[in-house]
Amino acid sequence: MNVREIAKSIIYRTPIISRLMAPSYPYKINPGQLAAMVELIDSTRSSGAAVAEIGVAQGDTSVFLLEHLKSVGDVRELLLFDTFSGFTDESISFEVAKRQKNAQDYDKFRYGDEARFNRNLTHAGYDRFRTIKGDAARFDWSSLGPIGAVLLDIDLYQPTIAILDAIYPHIVPGGGIVVDDCLAESPWDGSLQAYQEFIAKHDLPFTRAGHKGGLIRKA
Numbered sequence: 001m002n003v004r005e006i007a008k009s010i011i012y013r014t015p016i017i018s019r020l021m022a023p024s025y026p027y028k029i030n031p032g033q034l035a036a037m038v039e040l041i042d043s044t045r046s047s048g049a050a051v052a053e054i055g056v057a058q059g060d061t062s063v064f065l066l067e068h069l070k071s072v073g074d075v076r077e078l079l080l081f082d083t084f085s086g087f088t089d090e091s092i093s094f095e096v097a098k099r100q101k102n103a104q105d106y107d108k109f110r111y112g113d114e115a116r117f118n119r120n121l122t123h124a125g126y127d128r129f130r131t132i133k134g135d136a137a138r139f140d141w142s143s144l145g146p147i148g149a150v151l152l153d154i155d156l157y158q159p160t161i162a163i164l165d166a167i168y169p170h171i172v173p174g175g176g177i178v179v180d181d182c183l184a185e186s187p188w189d190g191s192l193q194a195y196q197e198f199i200a201k202h203d204l205p206f207t208r209a210g211h212k213g214g215l216i217r218k219a
Contacts, residue, residue, distance in 0.1 A: 032210025044148030
């Protein structure tokens with residue numbers, strides 16, 4: 001047994017520090033949501049349509065998506081959108097004033113740093129990605145051309161509905177959007193309201209992805 005394996009053996013059997021090797025689920029996204037994204041990515045591979053994650057936090061799900069693209073030989077670049085400074089003041093104000101939510105619930109994700117995020121993904125061995133810093137609700141989505149698969153994890157109503165309205169016209173047949181946090185009675189149920197309003201407007205079915213996701217797909 002080499003030195004590294006001996007060290008691992010000691011850590012694995014030592015109380016408290018053994019937690020360093022304890023298994024845990026690393027994603028904030030359900031397996032069903034990840035599976036839906038994989039299916040959308042694979043279904044649109046031949047089209048060359050864009051693949052995007054909107055709201056990346058520390059990048060665990062970004063790594064999952066990058067690894068899938070890499071493992072199947074999909075050469076598309078993963079587009080990663082985030083403010084890298086938490087929720088916008090405008091989005092929070094809407095939740096508080098219009099949806100009677102508590103502003104303290106949204107004082108999160110302010111730790112982001114675009115340069116560090118890029119370094120972390122590069123260090124992990126990935127290069128086919130591009131970060132786009134800013135409010136994704138104000139991005140010109142037509143500039144991307146056709147869009148194949150999108151993971152939308154913005155949590156709040158106002159940016160979620162704005163992005164859905166902007167992206168949907170550019171989704172290719174067979175492509176779609178996985179919307180996170182489509183659950184009632186939580187600080188994040190703005191996503192659910194936006195999802196329900198959008199599918200009603202376009203006469204689309206409520207399609208659950210995993211435990212808490214909603215799926216929108218172009219026929």
